[in-house]
Amino acid sequence: MTTPQDNHAEAQAAAPMVSVRDLRVTFSGGGKTIRAVNGVSLDVAPGEALALIGESGSGKSVTLRALMRLHPPRRTRMEGAIRIDGADVMALDARALQRLRGGTVAMVFQEPLLALDPVYTVGQQIIECIRTHASVSASEARQRALRALESVRIPSPERRLAAYPHEMSGGMRQRAMIALALSASPKVLLADEPTTALDATVQIQVLILLRELQRELGLSIVFVTHDIGAAVEIADRVAVMYGGRIVEEGPIRTLLRAARHPYTIALLQSRQHGMDRGQRLQTIAGSPPDLAALPPGCTFAPRCPHARPACLAQVPATTDLGQGHRVSCILASEPAVAEAAA
Ligand SMILES: Nc1ncnc2c1ncn2[C@@H]1O[C@H](COP(=O)(O)OP(=O)(O)OP(=O)(O)O)[C@@H](O)[C@H]1O
Numbered sequence: 309m310t311t312p313q314d315n316h317a318e319a320q321a322a323a324p325m326v327s328v329r330d331l332r333v334t335f336s337g338g339g340k341t342i343r344a345v346n347g348v349s350l351d352v353a354p355g356e357a358l359a360l361i362g363e364s365g366s367g368k369s370v371t372l373r374a375l376m377r378l379h380p381p382r383r384t385r386m387e388g389a390i391r392i393d394g395a396d397v398m399a400l401d402a403r404a405l406q407r408l409r410g411g412t413v414a415m416v417f418q419e420p421l422l423a424l425d426p427v428y429t430v431g432q433q434i435i436e437c438i439r440t441h442a443s444v445s446a447s448e449a450r451q452r453a454l455r456a457l458e459s460v461r462i463p464s465p466e467r468r469l470a471a472y473p474h475e476m477s478g479g480m481r482q483r484a485m486i487a488l489a490l491s492a493s494p495k496v497l498l499a500d501e502p503t504t505a506l507d508a509t510v511q512i513q514v515l516i517l518l519r520e521l522q523r524e525l526g527l528s529i530v531f532v533t534h535d536i537g538a539a540v541e542i543a544d545r546v547a548v549m550y551g552g553r554i555v556e557e558g559p560i561r562t563l564l565r566a567a568r569h570p571y572t573i574a575l576l577q578s579r580q581h582g583m584d585r586g587q588r589l590q591t592i593a594g595s596p597p598d599l600a601a602l603p604p605g606c607t608f609a610p611r612c613p614h615a616r617p618a619c620l621a622q623v624p625a626t627t628d629l630g631q632g633h634r635v636s637c638i639l640a641s642e643p644a645v646a647e648a649a650a
């Protein structure tokens with residue numbers, strides 16, 4: 309017999325806010341084909357935060373931008389399925405896509421100066437955003453803009469409403485950008501390294517703020533970062549990307565305790581070996597794969613201390629280790645080897 313709670317739990321499990329299946333993104337130009345994303349699948353539940361982590365060039369930003377179809381269509385081939393809040397993103401026309409961007413889905417990028425227009429005050433921009441996505445009076449929009457600035461803990465919000473972006477510190481601008489992103493009451497926040505341009509103390513404050521807002525507003529967050537420390541601060545789950553694929557995924561605590569993919573293990577070790585918060589991950593021997601000439605097998609095999617001939621032959625299947633912990637590595641079924649790697 310099923311109880312109402314079971315039904316509720318089932319409905320939650322059955323209806324992720326963001327759902328991606330076998331996403332592939334290929335860029336062409338200059339006689340080359342760059343396979344930046346090669347079969348990414350992920351689900352984010354309502355109110356859940358997922359961090360995408362991995363080295364530079366692993367396809368984190370391309371994946372995030374693809375969710376909103378932000379890549380120039382002429383040079384980009386996109387395949388796979390993307391559903392956000394029930395909408396089939398791949399099938400949306402330009403107007404519906406525009407409504408989704410900045411409406412249901414808010415985006416925050418690394419450099420707030422790029423998102424904030426220098427010739428308008430912060431208040432004008434937030435009010436404009438509110439009025440684009442909701443039919444409210446000018447005074448109601450102003451009230452909401454004030455509340456948005458208050459919600460990101462900006463001191464003297466009245467005064468900040470009249471400030472231009474260049475009149476604010478980096479941390480304040482980042483908060484103003486988050487306020488702008490949240491002013492249209494989104495359900496999903498896509499954030500691409502929103503804190504790496506900030507100094508360490510401000511970074512932590514902004515991360516804590518994002519976490520609080522996520523809890524208050526029940527936001528689903530997909531958060532891109534190089535920084536495992538930032539992922540720990542924000543994420544419920546982590547997806548580790550390498551060569552445009554998710555090689556391991558699971559609850560953050562599980563990955564910290566029991567990572568199974570040699571790449572994840574190397575990534576965690578590179579952090580333990582003195583990597584400070586905010587620094588780029590550079591300490592894994594070897595170089596990232598050439599996305600214009602991907603090998604047929606596991607993309608990490610050429611750098612993997614445990615690689616065998618089978619790893620070079622075909623892309624490893626994904627093993628489900630339970631509790632949302634999945635890993636794409638043939639070693640996953642051999643705990644002794646995985647433990648030796650750790
Ligand atoms: N518009 C484009 N045209 C061609 N190649 C691209 C384009 N955008 C990204 N790439 C390539 O796709 C790969 C993945 O890039 P992406 O920006 O997703 O990496 P990333 O994981 O976000 O790295 P970083 O941590 O440095 O931000 C890179 O090799 C990049 O050069």
Ligand SMILES: [Mg+2]
Nearest residue numbers: 368369370532
């Ligand atoms: Mg990036």
